[in-house]
Amino acid sequence: MSRRARLLVFGLGAAGLAVMFAFAVAGMPPFGTSEHLYRDLAVPAALQHRTANVVSSVNFDQRALDTLGEEVILLSSVIGTAALLRPTRGEVRRPTTRGGHVSDSTTLVSYLLLPVTVLIGLDVVAHGHLTPGGGFQGGVVLATAVHLLYLAGRYESLERLRPLTWYVWTEGLSAASFAVIGLVGLAQGSGFLANVAPLGSFQSLLSAGTVPILNVVTGAAVAGGGVVLLAQFFGQAIGTTRPPTRRSTS
Secondary structure, three states: OOHHHHHHHHHHHHHHHHHHHHHHHHOOOOOOOOOOHHHHHHHHHHHHOOOOOHHHHHHHHHOHHHHHHHHHHHHHHHHHHHHHOOOOOOOEEOOOOOOOOOOHHHHHHHHHHHHHHHHHHHHHHHOOOOOOOOHHHHHHHHHHHHOHHHHOOOHHHHHHHOOHHHHHHHHHHHHHHHHHHHHHHHHOOOOOOOOOOOOEOOOOOOEOOOHHHHHHHHHHHHHHHHHHHHHHHHHHHOOEEOOOOOOOOO
């Protein structure tokens, strides 16, 4: 595609986005008033489906299709990063070394915080429909917990703890499970990603229908994607090198 064609495609897309943005701004309620249509609709809908955390209700119930799109964006980002940072023809794999000196206090704190961080991440995911948090936030915490081993100066231990094949499958299967749960709603005669599971009792762990299920699926996808994403950067910075070029002796 020529430069002129690319500019034309960009100009058409930007013009369309500008028109839609202008209509959206024109339809907004006046600034500084108590009128808030989205709040007045979202809160009753969350209470109707017994979801204490309204944000999770919006993400995984009222606008679950948008969240599925965000899952696809994350998956695409990981795939793109892996493609860009893959070893090139001039790079070779080098053995992992211990690296620089890490203080004993940093190593000790990292080891102590690793299980605590894992528990916090699991708690944030499991209670995302009840309290602030959810699958996205908890998944980031879980991915961070694994990499505390790197702060402890044990990159070789980190490589053993995160076999990338497991996390790649975890991310892919979790994203696919999100779509499958949506198809269950269609099979029961409702809409795609409709909340068709039993709603339970308000503010109980088994409540909110499909919201906690989608929270868990999203947490697994984000955790797997985060680990794979960081592994690409670590592999490029630590695990590959360029062999020295030989100068011709003529």
